[in-house]
Every structure is written in structure tokens, then in C-alpha cells.
Amino acid sequence: MTATLKASRTKAAWVQEWAEVVAQTGDHDVYKLTLRAPEIARRAVAGQFVEVRPVAGRGSAAVDPLLRRPFSICEIRPDEGIITLIYRVVGRGTAVMASVTAGQELNVMGPLGHSFPDPATGRGMLVLVGGGLGIPPMVAAAARARAEAPDRCVTAILGARHVGFLAGAEELAATGVPAAIMTDDGSAGHQGFVTAPLKELLDAAGAGCEVWACGPEGMLMAVKELCRAAGAPCFVSVERHMACGFGACIGCTVPKSGEPGFWKACQDGPVFLAEEVELGG
Amino acid sequence: MTATLKASRTKAAWVQEWAEVVAQTGDHDVYKLTLRAPEIARRAVAGQFVEVRPVAGRGSAAVDPLLRRPFSICEIRPDEGIITLIYRVVGRGTAVMASVTAGQELNVMGPLGHSFPDPATGRGMLVLVGGGLGIPPMVAAAARARAEAPDRCVTAILGARHVGFLAGAEELAATGVPAAIMTDDGSAGHQGFVTAPLKELLDAAGAGCEVWACGPEGMLMAVKELCRAAGAPCFVSVERHMACGFGACIGCTVPKSGEPGFWKACQDGPVFLAEEVELGG
């Protein structure tokens, strides 16, 4: 079954598009970027990501920040040619992106990498686990599951340090997928970690669950271990520093589990079958 | 007399300001930037320049383009706290500046360097010679001459390769100073170089003229030579690559005339008494 699930992940041919910034909202910490990128919107599948040049404008010859920045696609609206991204300002690149305003253009490559599995392929309860800025891709995942596997039971567990880091939770709620909210400090939902409700679910449904997770690598390790113990198929979306995002630099490696050698997060992932990757390495 | 004129150049203490972009107009070649920079507007005198960081926005940590770019101040409106600059896109820095839009903020240092002489100090006809993007500082010069030496005869000679490179000529006309226009190809005014009408004036008035010039260094050399021959005091505004613009790097040197050693264009100039600098070196 896991092999079938793994095979049901989509990998599309990517394009490079000048995307118009339709809107950018947020405060100085977390931003939501709405982009008109019709070709990417047409091809993208939940779990895939885009690579954004932080500097706006076609004319810009500025070479700093130099590299593109990878972001998971949060919402996909092919009819309108729209995708959205939610990101947190953590360094120089995202700081520059945050200064971009509606009407400007950003150069975007995508959709890149493998999506989450086809929600119609799996069986049993689908559990989406998103931690912090791991929530955005779960929005697309929830929307796809609702649309393409309407009869399947889908539930989300979203966690963050603090209520301020739950960006994407509203968008996820809007898909109709129910979500348990966990915060470290109890500032929203329940106090605690995503692993608590996940463990409850797995204790109850065990191998009857399929789990997709995105978040800090420590959380992914914990989720992977819980799923292994419960015999539930588990997919994790993994982040790595990337120079290219499309397989050319071999910079984004994730050690293979149980054998020597590496996967490329950008091409073989970012969504991996958890048992095939060595996390934290 | 030339010593008195030289001494009448203003050098003010400079400030660093976040200037709001009130407007930016132009096509992909020549742009006019209107900045709200009250402190600089209050201090600036015709002939002085500003140093602009090409990258907009307080938050930007981008380090390319790295250095500031020097631009002569074109118009000074202290009451409104406004200065304007006219510039041509020639490289990476100006290309980035051209993408800046109204409402954004640019970091500007100024006013820097020595101004043109006090127009009320000199005697006789004041001739302003501007070549291409040497025209903008002549706008401020003409305005000051009109305001502070209303009885003095002031005339301008503006030249450019082509009508498209006469930016600032309209602003200059608006000061009420009459201008002879010369273009290489006759696409505006007369066909020919600024030296032709200048030579006529000097032949007629000779040492009765005072000449201020800004433009390509070859033009400055020709103007200097004509003035020398005619015995007319001549001031030239000189351009040099600058790393700092305020005297710290010794990067902007202009050889002294007749003695070893260098002036700093940013501190001792950019407006020099022509006979004191060795042009083309």
C-alpha cells in the first residue's frame, strides 16, 4: 500500500513565470502573498512548492539576495490563475519579499517537487499534521482531499508555539476539514504539542490512519515514530537549504534510510515516505 | 575676483534622511525623481549633490547595489521640503532606482560638496552651460541666479546628442533664464555643440562673462579652454566614481592643475574653479 501511495504523488513539469502580486498582507512577521501565476496554478498539486526570487521587477539586475527561496503552495485556484503562499520573515530574503507590494512582479518557478499522495488512493482516516509554517501546505492538502476524496474522513492537527504562528489555520478551516489546534502556551486551542492528539488518533485507529506531516524536523521525527509504532503510512514534507530547487545542484540532500546515499529534497521530495528518509541528518 | 568667487561656493553640513518618493516620472531612459527630504531641501544650494541608496525601503538588508549613487540636485523647494533629481539609467544602480515608485522611501545623504558660486558675488553675464545630464544642476543654478541676482544677465546654453537627452531643459526654461539649445543632430534647437554659441558670447563679452559648466569631461575641457582664452572665470562641475561622497574614501580624486596631488571631487568639488583642476586625468 505505501508503495502505491508513494507512486500516487504527482511530479509535474515546472515553468518559470513572472507572477503579478495580487495582494500581500500581514505584519512584519508572517505574510500572505497572493500571486497571479496561471501556468503554475494550472499544474500545481498540494505539497509541491515554488521558488521565488525575492527581488521584484523585471528590470532588476541586483544580485543580492541571489538565490531563490522555496515556499510551499498554500492555496491553488487554477480557474483564477492564482496561488497563495504564507511565509515568515526569518532572514534577508524574506525581509526583501515582505517589502513587495501589489502590482509588482515576482519571478516564480514551479510547481516543483513531488506532491502529497493522491487522497483518493489511500484508505482510512487521513490525518494532516501541520506545525507552524508547516501549516500552509496542509491547506492545499485539505482542499484537495475535500475535492477529490469527498467521502474520506479527513482531519487536521495544527500546532504552533503561539497563536501568532498559526498562519494558514483559517484558510484550512475554510476547506471544511476539521482541525485540532495545539499551542505550546495555550494561547489558542489546547495547550500542548501536535503529537498528543495524533497519538490519541493512532491509538484508536492505528494502521487505519494515513498521516501527512509538515513542520519542524523534530516534529516530523516524532510523527514518523508514532506512525511507525502504529503501523500507519506516513508522509513527511522536508525542508532543506536549496540552491536551485529543480535538481541541478545536489545541495538539498536528505540521507536515505537504511542505505548509504541521499535523496534530493527538491526532486525526490519535498514529500517523502517517512520510512525512506533519515530525519535530523 | 576668481578667488572671491571660489570662496562664495557654499559647503553645508550634510544629513542622512529617509526621503519619501513623491513622484517618479520618465521612460526607461531618463527619470525625474521628486523626493520629500525636508532637511536636505532646507540646506541645499545649487551645484551640490546627494548620495542615494538605490534600494528602496527601510527594511532592506540587500547589499547589491552596495554603494550610494551621486546625483546633482535639480530643483530645491525648501518650503515644501522637496528636491528633485533627473537621472539617466546607465547601469545596475540607476536601473534599480528606476523601479522605485511613489510612496516608497529612499535613503538619501546630502547636501554634499561645494555649490556653484554665489550669483550675487560675480559681475557681468553669467553663462550656464549644461551638456546632457549636466543640465539638471543648471536648473537649480538658474533658479538661484534668478532669485538672488535678479538684476544680473543670466543665459544658458544646453546641449545634447539628441532631443531625447535634453531632460531638465523645460525646468530650466521655467526659471525664466533664456536658453540656447544645441543638439548634435539638430533634433531640437540648433545643430551643433554648446561650444559654438559659447564661443560667440565669449568673443563678444570676453572677461565680462562668468561661466559655469556641467557635462561630459570632454565638453568641460573645451569650455575651460575657451574661457581661459577669453579670460572669463570658469567653474566646472566634475563627476568621479565615488565610494562615499563625503570625503572618507579618497576615491574621487581629480588631479590638481600645475602641482602634484589630488582634489577630492566630493569635498573640494564637485564644482571647481576650472583652472585649478586637470581635466581628463
Add this chain to the structure above:
Amino acid sequence: MADLSTELCGIRFKNPVWTASGCFGYGREFADVFPLSELGAICVKGTAPEPWVGNKGTRVVETPGGMLNAIGLQNPGIDYFLNVDWPWLREQGATVIVNIVGRTVAEYVAVARRLEGSGVAAVELNISCPNVKEGGLAFGTSLKGAAEVTAAVRKATSLPLMVKLSPNVTNIVDFAKAVEDAGADAVTLINTLLGMSVDIRKRKPVLGNLFGGLSGPGVKPVALRMVWQVAGAVKIPVVGIGGIMTGADAVEFLMAGARAVQVGTACFVNPRAPIDVINGIAAFMAETGVSRVADLVGAARPAAGAEGNLPALGREAGTKPAKVATGETADALRQFMKDSDRF
């Protein structure tokens, strides 16, 4: 239409724009972006006798105007290349140069031998990778080592032999001369500068490997300087790399004396970069009236060192303005105004 072709090592390349080793994989990721046959050549990822697994931990990080990499020469080995990648590349009509890495002289020789008669255009010895102890840097920073590995491969192959030099040396010219004397047909420079980056939150180096190779636009001035120095000191052709993002960057290298250039890091940011660079060179030539790339090579060098014939126009534009006497004003002005970007 301008003649973009360039001749090196007895081969006429369609144009002087090649892709740099390690920045273009084996071409597969780019085949949908543009036809690989449009490139002057592809220098494939550094290839060893056996597969190399590469470094652990974070391998790449951005730096101001550049990036560090510590890939550790992960590569599938020469067998895989010959069985899988090369036939495919050949089908694409690509001109291929194989970048070779080894732990010992014998390993370099082994890979070179395997390529004999394969149909690849040339081999390029990477004696300069800063990221693995065995990646050749030992050869690249020792004159004796550099000469030794070059001479050994020279004996083992009839293919044109390029040697890629490390910039992490006091005197690059010595290295260029050493490999020229040892039989190299061309030198490629530069490989990456050795650098590092610190994660101040985690209080440790960012890269798993501690140090990495610095590439990208920030290193261009160093690369240009070395190309200039070497092109003036050796008789074999020089291939320039380092921070090329645009056609204008490439023209700088050509004018400094490079007979061809390689585009590396730029391919990550803009997969079409090599094509944009080709078009940029062509546009510059059209604009300045240069008909052959060869006429750009060395054009910024003092006359003696310049190769090819500089068109008169270019020469004039490069001439320092003489002092102007009043009578000659008009003509002189015309010239100066041409010189000035902004008039």
C-alpha cells in the same frame, strides 16, 4: 549575423558560453528549458572512477552576492556517465566536456582513459575542489601536484586536456604555467574560493563540512583578475568562470583574455542564464559593431596582449581623450560625446 564561434584546443565551439561543472548536473534538468545543443559546451559534474556519495549536513547556503557549497563531489561515477548520461547527452546534440575528480593521480588517469574514443569533446581536470580532502585541492595548491596530475593524464589521453585551477593560491600564474608545461591544452579558472558561514543562532558553522566553496557574482572581480593575469602569461587558451550572470559579465571575461566562459551559479537562479548570456553577447556585438567573438578576446588588454583584430571603432572608443585645443573643439567634442554614456 555575428560569428559567435570560438576555437580552443583545435575544436571550434558554436559559441563561447559553456555551463560550469557542478552547476548543470548532466544536463537533464535543463533539457526542457532550452535545447542543450544551443550551448557552446556542457562541463558535466565532476566525475570519478566510482560513485561518490558526497557530504553530510547542510550543503549550500547563500552569502551576500554569492553562495557557498560543500557538495563533496557527489557523483555517480564514470560507468554510469558512459552508460546512461553520455548516450542521452549525445542524443541531445550536446558538446560535452567531462570534468574529472580523483583521490589520486591514478584515479584521474583512470577516468581519462575510459573517455578515450567516447566522443566527448575534452576533459577538464578539477584539481581545485575545496570541499573534499581528496577532491584535488591538494593537487590544486601544490605546483608539483598540479604538474604531476596534468602530465599523467596528458600521457593517458589524446583528448584535449583542460585543467581547472584553484583561486586559493598566492600566485595563480605559477600554476597556469606549471600545467601548461605539463601538457595542458587550456586552463579553466576559477574554481570556488574557500569560505565559511556561521549560524549565530545555533552557534555553529552552517555547512556540515565547515568550509565550502564561494561562487557567484561576488567573486567575479577575483576571477577576472586571475584570467587577466594568466591570459598574459601563458600561450594556451584560458576559459573564464566566476560570477557570470549576464552577457556583459561574459564580455568582461572575453575582453580580459578568455577564449570562452562558463556559467555556473547563475544557472540555479535562472535556468535560462546560459542562453541569456549568449544572447547578451550577441546583442553587445551588434550594438558595438563587432562581427566575431574572436575580436572581443583580449580587447581590454594593451595592444600587444590583444588577440584578434580590434575594429577601429572600438579602438577609438577606448582611447584616452587627448587635450583639446579650441580650434579642434567640434571634432573632439563629437568623440567625447560618443564616449559619454550620459550625453
Add this chain to the structure above:
Amino acid sequence: MADLSTELCGIRFKNPVWTASGCFGYGREFADVFPLSELGAICVKGTAPEPWVGNKGTRVVETPGGMLNAIGLQNPGIDYFLNVDWPWLREQGATVIVNIVGRTVAEYVAVARRLEGSGVAAVELNISCPNVKEGGLAFGTSLKGAAEVTAAVRKATSLPLMVKLSPNVTNIVDFAKAVEDAGADAVTLINTLLGMSVDIRKRKPVLGNLFGGLSGPGVKPVALRMVWQVAGAVKIPVVGIGGIMTGADAVEFLMAGARAVQVGTACFVNPRAPIDVINGIAAFMAETGVSRVADLVGAARPAAGAEGNLPALGREAGTKPAKVATGETADALRQFMKDSDRF
């Protein structure tokens, strides 16, 4: 309030942020921007026995993420410094380190002698200026020369003796050790990398001097790597320079092992840069609970090489996450979430 002071060569500096030679003149241009006494120290422009006139032609040009300079060590000479600049600097309450340049060992010695008893804090030998034949690069790229000039100045002065090293060498550690053995009290690194830029319109090098020194953020990774290498190899303190624009950049150097840093090119872009860097370091210390700058020095180095005591918190944050068993999930998660910037 955090303790920003740092100790080197027996002197306690108010803070570890100094201005780099050649990028701050003799302080005059900055005195209206902030009180010069707020700086850890000012390294004045390279000063010779007699005035030097400097290079002709274009002296500075921007490059991607950096700049090239070929000032040619223009300076007014030691007499002018002692008669005019030094009394003024003293009045400002500035701590001053005199950067010395010379054409011969005797010239370095002559300047050092003149400074004896003047009250300046230290001398810094610039044996690494790439822009003039006589600017010391001959000393800076020869181990023997570096040791010789250091030993001679050592004999001539009782002032703390710092030697500023050139990065244009194969092995920086050898140079650091050579000057340490010859009696240097500290090493400063790096000076500029040798580079060039070509004006493709004029078909000639941009700089009048052909080559120039590359500085600015683009060189930071090279500078950091050299600081790391040298700090692990010598016992004397290391002062780090190269591309520092922000407090975070400075912390990288401190964590790599530098006891102080110098801010150069940044001063041109933002005259307040040194003060912003001081404030940035203080803010980082406050945020991460570090009370003494000394606790940052070497903090990214493996324990043996680290100086000062790392606060337990920092250590933990730097620790690689161990594998997590289900039972320990909550605690482990708490730790990982702290580690993650984005959770």
C-alpha cells in the same frame, strides 16, 4: 546592561567594534555623525614616513556585493598625523590605532618609532595592500618578508603590535604563525582580495591601477574562513574584518574566534554603520541572554577551541537533535521547536 568590552594586547577596549583603516579617514568626516569616543577603536588610514600622493585614474568601482579600490595609499605622512590629526582625535576621546605602510622595513620602523610615547593605543602593520608595489604586499605574500618586518618593528616599539594579513595567499595560517613567532601581539585579517573590473564600453580596465582591492559583504565568507583557521592556530588574538555590515555579521566573526572586528566599506554606505554594529551586537546579546562579549568569542568553535564560557542555553541550542523515542516526544519537541525559527 551587557558588558561589551573586549581585551586585546593588554588593553581593554570599550567594545569590539573598530573602524577599518582607509575606510574612516582620520575620523573627521564622521565626527558630526556620532561621537568618535563611542567606538572601540579607530584604525586610521595607512600612514607612511612621508606623504604619499596615491594612484591616478579611477580609484573606486562598485562590483556585485562589493567594491574595488586602488587608492594607492594616499596619506599625509606621519608628521601631519602627529601634528594635526592625532591632537584632534585625542580631543575627541578616541582610541586610535595607527595603520602603518612603508616601502621598506626601515620605513615601517621609522613610523613606529615616531609613535612611541605618543599615546596611540597600538600600531597595525599593513603588509597587505594590493594597490601599490611598495604597499607591503611584497611582505604580505612572503613568509620571510612578513616575519622580517614584524620583527624589526617589534624591536623598535613598546606599543602593542598588530599585523594585518593579506588574504591573497595559499595558506593564511602560515603567515599568522610567522608574524606571531616574530613578535606580533595580534593579527588583523583580512585586507582586500586582489580583483579587477573591465569597462566593456571603453574596452579597458576600470581602475587606473588595473587591479584593486575587493572589499565589502561579498568577501565575508572568505574573511570568516580565514579568521576561523587562524584563531584555531595561533595564541595571539585575532581581529576580524571583511564585509561586516550589521551586528549579526560581527557576531559571526566573534563566534568564529575574533576578539574584535573592524568595519570598513560599510562606513561609506552608512556612516553610522559602526554604531549600528555595536547596537546590533548588544541587541543579539540581550535577546540570547549573553552578558559578556567574551562569551561570544569562539562560541561556534568546537568546545576545545572555544574561549570564554558558553552559557548553557546557547550550548543546548547548538546541539544536534538526538533521535526521539515516542515516550520522550514532548520534551524533545519542546527543544526542537525552540531550535526552529519558524515554528
